[in-house]
Amino acid sequence: MIEAGAAAPDFTLPDQDQNEVSLSDFAGVKLILAFYPFDFSAVCTDHLSVYQEVHGEIEAQGAKLVGVSVDSPFAHKAFQEKLGLTIPLLSDFHPQGEMSRTYGALIEERGHTNRSLVIVEDGKVAFSMAAATPLEIPGANVIFDALEELA
């Protein structure tokens, strides 16, 4: 996993609506990257659902939360609609996992992302953590603890 203090690797990825989203779009705000393995999996459904419930309070702190997985923009769109998510979802589909790899968030032998959080501020990684296994969800409290530390 990429560590705090490292330069945040640049990226441009399509979101669920196939709009290109780049790291530079988040200049001046704290960008929270929430990596998760798969749209629609049981654990990922819990994961994104519980983050959605506090999404407003994350944004109220001037931070932007986005989800990242290797799913396609079309799968992201369907997942977002199913759960009523307002959290944007970025598609690291092609070349598969390339962006996630630069953040140390790709499980190479499985070809999918791990479950982790990275906060980028001013072009640098300000915080990162990875769950011990993809079955564990980092609680939303972890995000708020990190934002408090960085405030």
Add this chain to the structure above:
Amino acid sequence: MGSEGLGSAAVPAPEPDAHLRGSGGPAVTLYLDLACPHCAVVWVEARELPLSLCVRHFPIESKRPRAAALHAATEAAVLQGGEEAFWGMWDSLYEDRGRVDDPHLWERARELGLDVERFEADRRGDQVAERVRRDFRSGIRAGVTGTPAGFLDGRPLGSEGEELGGVLRALAEVG
């Protein structure tokens, strides 16, 4: 951010208006979603066990769109009928999960002897929303990421429905 924020904090002790059920045995806090099928399985068993249960609201609306309305209905029942009405509404929502539309809620309110018009206004009001949200926030701060979730002395008891049920049975046996 202090107490206003959502950073990590231990599960709070039961407040004066906490929903408590059962007596004796270990004191367990449960975070439950009234629209969650796993929670229903755990609840109908847990309520019969010799445990001191503190039940808290944890509706995950994005996953189960009906959750917020069901939790609000139980708190609206409190405003007219106190804890007895709360548990009447709570239990019946878990026992009859196929009937949870608005007319079914009004029917339950009538059966509990509540004024349906007031119930209807209360369940959409801020007081009820804030009470539910208070529980939800304490769960977030304790690291709850799904339901059902249980805690004993601040320690999480597992998150999968069956697993939590087994843990509660074992706790009840130890006493």
